Structures are given as structure tokens and as C-alpha cells.
Amino acid sequence: xxxxxxxxxxxxTGGLEPDLYVDGLPCCDQxxxxxxxxxxxxxxxxxxxxxxxxxxxxxxxGRAALxxx
Numbered sequence: 042x043x044x045x046x047x048x049x050x051x052x053x054t055g056g057l058e059p060d061l062y063v064d065g066l067p068c069c070d071q072x073x074x075x076x077x078x079x080x081x082x083x084x085x086x087x088x089x090x091x092x093x094x095x096x097x098x099x100x101x102x103g104r105a106a107l108x109x110x
Contacts, residue, residue: 043107046097053097055089
């Protein structure tokens, strides 16, 4: 999931429990998506409303986690 975000292939929805889309398809592991966002590894590229889909990017911590894997 982090690799897809780093490659610019991911979008995230706004809301308390965001969803991740990769190549336009919903990611089936919603709990992992929630964990990545709540841990501060992935974030939307801009402020977003509930349900609105925008590009996803790695945070500095997300880049470090990907580099460590």
C-alpha cells in the first residue's frame, strides 16, 4: 500500500475512517488503510470533505517506514 502511494497511484477519501483507492479501485484492507492514516504515514494531498476522493501522499514518517521495509 505504501509503495502504491509513493508511486502516485493512490487516492484517499475524507472522513474519520478514510478509504484508499489504488489505480481507481478500492483497497480491500480497510483496517490497514485506517491504521496507515491514523499513524500519520499517509495523508491526503489537500484538505478534503467526507467521502471526497483526492490524491494520497506519504508523510515523512511514511517515507521512512517504506525505506525501512
